[in-house]
Amino acid sequence: MRVPRIACWLAIAAGLWTACAGVTALAAASQTQPRSRALGPTPALRPARPNIVFFVIDELGYYELSCMGHPELRTPHIDRLAAEGVRFTQFLAGSSVCAPSRACLMTGKHTGHTSLRTNAGWEPIRAGEATVASVLKGAGYVCGGFGKWGCGARGTSGVPETHGFDRFFGYYDQVHAHTFFPTYLICNSREVPLAGNTGNPRQGKTFSQYVIFEEARKFLIENKDRRFFLYLPWTPPHGQWGIPEDDPSWQLYKDKPWQAGMFTPRDARIYAAMVHLVDRQVGEILRLLEDLGLEEKTIVFFAGDNGGYTYFADAEHPAGWFAPNVDPKTGKRFRGAKGNLYEGGLRVPFLVRWPGQIAPGRISHHLGYFPDILPTLAELAGAECPKEIDGISIVPELLGPDAAGRPQAQHSFLYWELGGQTAVRQGKWKAVRPRPNAPWELYDLDRDIVEKHDLTASHPEVVARLAALADQAHRPIEPGEVYDQALVDKDRTVPVQSPWGGRAAKKTKPAKPKERPAGRADAAP
Numbered sequence: 070m071r072v073p074r075i076a077c078w079l080a081i082a083a084g085l086w087t088a089c090a091g092v093t094a095l096a097a098a099s100q101t102q103p104r105s106r107a108l109g110p111t112p113a114l115r116p117a118r119p120n121i122v123f124f125v126i127d128e129l130g131y132y133e134l135s136c137m138g139h140p141e142l143r144t145p146h147i148d149r150l151a152a153e154g155v156r157f158t159q160f161l162a163g164s165s166v167c168a169p170s171r172a173c174l175m176t177g178k179h180t181g182h183t184s185l186r187t188n189a190g191w192e193p194i195r196a197g198e199a200t201v202a203s204v205l206k207g208a209g210y211v212c213g214g215f216g217k218w219g220c221g222a223r224g225t226s227g228v229p230e231t232h233g234f235d236r237f238f239g240y241y242d243q244v245h246a247h248t249f250f251p252t253y254l255i256c257n258s259r260e261v262p263l264a265g266n267t268g269n270p271r272q273g274k275t276f277s278q279y280v281i282f283e284e285a286r287k288f289l290i291e292n293k294d295r296r297f298f299l300y301l302p303w304t305p306p307h308g309q310w311g312i313p314e315d316d317p318s319w320q321l322y323k324d325k326p327w328q329a330g331m332f333t334p335r336d337a338r339i340y341a342a343m344v345h346l347v348d349r350q351v352g353e354i355l356r357l358l359e360d361l362g363l364e365e366k367t368i369v370f371f372a373g374d375n376g377g378y379t380y381f382a383d384a385e386h387p388a389g390w391f392a393p394n395v396d397p398k399t400g401k402r403f404r405g406a407k408g409n410l411y412e413g414g415l416r417v418p419f420l421v422r423w424p425g426q427i428a429p430g431r432i433s434h435h436l437g438y439f440p441d442i443l444p445t446l447a448e449l450a451g452a453e454c455p456k457e458i459d460g461i462s463i464v465p466e467l468l469g470p471d472a473a474g475r476p477q478a479q480h481s482f483l484y485w486e487l488g489g490q491t492a493v494r495q496g497k498w499k500a501v502r503p504r505p506n507a508p509w510e511l512y513d514l515d516r517d518i519v520e521k522h523d524l525t526a527s528h529p530e531v532v533a534r535l536a537a538l539a540d541q542a543h544r545p546i547e548p549g550e551v552y553d554q555a556l557v558d559k560d561r562t563v564p565v566q567s568p569w570g571g572r573a574a575k576k577t578k579p580a581k582p583k584e585r586p587a588g589r590a591d592a593a594p
């Protein structure tokens with residue numbers, strides 16, 4: 070039986086600082102949890118509640134940063150975040166596809182407990198379910214989101230403006246987000262027309278990412294004197310690749326002799342340009358923080374949303390044109406990719422910068438995942454932490470045990486499920502069941518990061534322990550609700566010429582969410 074254990078306390082002396090560490094522990098777990106001390110940090114060490122900027126870049130792979138040695142992709146500003154902050158080597162996605170991963174990030178739950186576990190793209194979290202934004206809003210933060218939501222389409226219980234966001238601008242449904250030239254975007258469930266777009270998915274007069282970026286920029290400036298949470302789940306480099314001809318990042322890549330793509334032979338070049346575009350815009354946000362004097366008052370997080378995919382793979386590039394899961398220095402490749410639960414589906418870039426509070430240039434091997442985001446941000450904000458979560462705050466890992474007032478707690482285990490696939494991680498051990506009734510596989514990730522040597526035969530007791538944890542971690546889905554099916558369908562009726570799906574929404578009932586068949590690539594990335 071799952072026993073949630075939450076350690077929360079309020080350090081009244083400071084008046085503001087609440088530290089929360091949500092811990093899910095099982096009696097069967099062999100690892101022990103370092104217990105948090107009852108007292109908070111001393112006031113002298115306690116940093117002020119920061120503004121929070123959180124980038125989530127759709128599809129950006131673990132090795133798709135120039136600081137990771139990528140030979141083609143150029144990311145100087147993201148590299149700067151790594152140089153000025155901490156880079157995590159095994160902070161893992163909540164799932165290996167967009168929507169459930171974002172649900173984990175937003176709600177602090179793993180996919181055995183989330184209300185959204187498939188990647189249909191419209192499915193909602195439940196009304197009243199706590200999110201990062203609702204928690205931060207409760208602590209006085211103004212919350213803005215700009216990009217792709219993915220936790221509930223319009224006309225459902227999952228819309229961001231009922232989950233703590235004062236303003237959310239961009240795409241709600243993930244199918245809507247397949248085009249960078251939509252005829253409209255959405256702001257707090259209202260349609261915002263984009264001038265000159267005709268429905269061509271890859272061309273138009275108004276490039277959505279420019280508009281989304283500008284709205285984010287405006288929000289930051291408007292709220293510079295308040296404590297803010299700026300959530301930036303940006304869509305590039307994912308989707309039906311298209312970019313304005315005069316974009317400076319496209320100018321860098323348009324003449325590369327690359328003929329590779331899913332829709333057109335330009336796709337790989339556009340993908341590279343989009344990574345550069347994201348980096349450029351990250352740089353502009355960092356510059357804006359500096360110009361507004363907010364650099365030291367703002368903690369910046371940067372993550373990919375799921376593991377890299379083998380886009381534009383061919384005979385010469387079997388791991389994908391940009392090989393997002395291949396270490397350029399060693400040639401080692403994380404097994405699998407987006408869509409499954411091997412490391413290739415779960416490893417994402419994860420960087421955190423807070424000048425003056427986080428030591429620059431550090432590498433952390435702390436094992437964590439997206440459910441940890443909610444309790445971490447709650448602690449940073451001095452907010453009350455919801456009890457029904459699976460995450461553990463990583464504030465001690467970020468700021469150090471002295472500033473946090475306690476050592477970093479560790480997960481007793483981590484859990485993922487996706488369309489009949491299951492994975493459990495406990496320390497170095499990872500058990501994977503790649504299909505519903507397939508036998509478990511067991512890997513020692515300390516020795517076998519590429520998940521090649523199945524150790525089930527030699528370690529049956531470990532398999533049994535992790536399988537028992539998986540059984541206990543899974544609860545039936547309690548889905549959100551659809552209030553207006555026509556509205557849900559409307560945002561999914563976008564021109565799509567892709568292997569990902571057709572023009573219109575599937576009229577699946579939220580009461581019985583369909584789970585995707587195991588092992589397939591993404592249905593609605």
Ligand SMILES: [Ca+2]
Pocket residue numbers: 127128166167307374375594
């Ligand atoms: Ca994604």
